[in-house]
Amino acid sequence: MTATNTEVLPEIRPILFSKENADAEYRRDIGHTKRFIERWHADGEFRELLAQDPYEAVRRYGLERDPMEIRVLWDREYQQNLDPKTELPLSVRRYLAYQNEKARSRTRYRKRATPRDERFAIWRQRMISRCVSHLGGYKADYVVHAPMCFELSKGCSVGCWFCSVAAPRLSDQLTYTEENAQLWRDTLDVFAEVCGPAGGMGFCYWASDPLDNPDYEKYLLDFKEKLGEFPQTTTAQAQKHVERVKELLKLSESKGGFIERFSILTLKQWNQIHEAFDPADLTYVECIPQNKEAFDTTKSISGRALDLHRKRVAKQQEERLHDDQTFTTACVSGFLVNMVERSVRLISPCHASDRWPLGYWTLAQGNFSDGDSLRALLEDMMEQKMPTCVRHDMVVRLRRDFEVEHYDDGFILANRFWRHATRGTPAARELGHLLLQDLTAAEVAIALDERCGLPLEQAFQLLNELFDRGLLDEEPAGAQDSSGRWIPTQEEKKA
Numbered sequence: 079m080t081a082t083n084t085e086v087l088p089e090i091r092p093i094l095f096s097k098e099n100a101d102a103e104y105r106r107d108i109g110h111t112k113r114f115i116e117r118w119h120a121d122g123e124f125r126e127l128l129a130q131d132p133y134e135a136v137r138r139y140g141l142e143r144d145p146m147e148i149r150v151l152w153d154r155e156y157q158q159n160l161d162p163k164t165e166l167p168l169s170v171r172r173y174l175a176y177q178n179e180k181a182r183s184r185t186r187y188r189k190r191a192t193p194r195d196e197r198f199a200i201w202r203q204r205m206i207s208r209c210v211s212h213l214g215g216y217k218a219d220y221v222v223h224a225p226m227c228f229e230l231s232k233g234c235s236v237g238c239w240f241c242s243v244a245a246p247r248l249s250d251q252l253t254y255t256e257e258n259a260q261l262w263r264d265t266l267d268v269f270a271e272v273c274g275p276a277g278g279m280g281f282c283y284w285a286s287d288p289l290d291n292p293d294y295e296k297y298l299l300d301f302k303e304k305l306g307e308f309p310q311t312t313t314a315q316a317q318k319h320v321e322r323v324k325e326l327l328k329l330s331e332s333k334g335g336f337i338e339r340f341s342i343l344t345l346k347q348w349n350q351i352h353e354a355f356d357p358a359d360l361t362y363v364e365c366i367p368q369n370k371e372a373f374d375t376t377k378s379i380s381g382r383a384l385d386l387h388r389k390r391v392a393k394q395q396e397e398r399l400h401d402d403q404t405f406t407t408a409c410v411s412g413f414l415v416n417m418v419e420r421s422v423r424l425i426s427p428c429h430a431s432d433r434w435p436l437g438y439w440t441l442a443q444g445n446f447s448d449g450d451s452l453r454a455l456l457e458d459m460m461e462q463k464m465p466t467c468v469r470h471d472m473v474v475r476l477r478r479d480f481e482v483e484h485y486d487d488g489f490i491l492a493n494r495f496w497r498h499a500t501r502g503t504p505a506a507r508e509l510g511h512l513l514l515q516d517l518t519a520a521e522v523a524i525a526l527d528e529r530c531g532l533p534l535e536q537a538f539q540l541l542n543e544l545f546d547r548g549l550l551d552e553e554p555a556g557a558q559d560s561s562g563r564w565i566p567t568q569e570e571k572k573a
């Protein structure tokens with residue numbers, strides 16, 4: 079629904095997927111509503127004043143929006159009592175349409191991020207299915223399962239108390255020297271081979287703030303050239319680098335960037351950002367409230383926040399959360415690359431726990447020195463860790479986060495979020511017991527043949543149905559240290 083003549087454009091338009099639809103008036107309209115809602119989310123004093131004297135509130139905070147026109151967006155009681163047939167003002171409908179586009183963008187992103195390599199694509203899809211039944215549909219909906227991400231620094235200078243990936247202190251940078259630029263471009267070439275167009279869905283930060291690296295924008299331009307997309311930026315330092323960020327936002331729009339994100343840690347930072355940036359210029363910037371005055375924020379209980387929670391539990395200041403009540407901000411099912419260390423980890427999201435404190439599994443790790451060694455490392459990880467179907471020598475067991483209910487004709491897997499039934503035959507009943515015994519797939523299939531007369535190929539079909547849905551246990555043995563490195567078990571060390 080893109081039009082070139084503004085006169086024929088409808089009054090409500092998609093402006094995220096078709097940015098050319100956002101003329102100056104439309105952008106300004108969304109930008110000012112968004113600015114109002116940001117202030118409402120971030121600032122308790124503003125919320126109080128708004129409830130008492132809405133026009134004084136907008137005057138005092140310099141907001142250019144009629145508070146009563148958009149009342150449905152901030153007054154919950156008013157919203158609940160509103161006659162559903164009431165036509166909402168245009169500004170509200172536009173804002174809601176934009177929010178809706180943003181929500182749909184995650185589904186679109188997940189689809190576009192399907193890697194070219196078949197092993198990788200099948201494994202990632204299995205991780206997506208697993209996360210729905212492991213994290214629950216609500217949490218899983220936020221996870222886009224990017225195929226890879228890059229750190230261009232070692233550590234982070236910001237030091238947020240809640241950092242969900244427990245970023246260490248900033249200690250090193252990948253400066254854009256000739257040698258490093260060559261390594262970076264070779265790295266991107268390898269990911270272009272492995273991922274195809276899905277490589278463009280990657281991004282260039284993790285346990286790092288991208289603006290710590292003074293050459294960050296140069297790396298982004300190479301990324302765009304090699305992988306076809308201008309990657310998203312999330313920074314907690316927009317207020318420190320105002321002019322640089324303004325230029326970055328312009329660059330992103332000129333290169334077809336999608337949406338950027340500011341993480342805002344204090345009310346003072348909100349004020350600085352609202353002072354420095356025009357609302358229309360932040361239409362395509364999600365501002366995430368992390369400050370203590372913010373309304374209804376839920377921090378991911380992983381990394382440093384999990385650590386703090388454990389300390390409070392020890393002092394009996396909080397009830398201990400069960401593992402399935404923690405959270406994760408890990409949004410990669412694929413490769414986490416640190417360009418300073420020249421390291422790669424294969425990761426996938428999970429609930430944060432004592433074994434996986436950062437909210438993701440580390441399934442494999444290794445180092446590289448150039449494009450060829452990176453290619454070999456990724457190939458090895460994909461071959462070893464991304465089986466496309468159940469192999470005869472694979473140990474098969476049901477996931478440990480499920481309770482298993484046994485019945486005469488099969489079994490049901492159940493956790494807080496999901497129920498799955500495999501029922502209807504004596505073989506299904508046997509399978510429910512066999513899949514708790516750490517047998518290989520071949521041993522399970524032979525037992526089903528001997529006990530129930532089930533042909534081997536049908537046994538493998540049953541196993542593969544569970545496997546494809548992410549219901550068989552693929553959690554790596556061992557655990558993760560506080561920096562995300564995988565620590566093998568004693569047996570694995572000996573092997």
Ligand code: SF4
Binds near residue numbers: 235245285313314
């Ligand atoms: S949350 Fe982000 S900005 Fe804050 S310490 Fe962690 S990596 Fe750095």
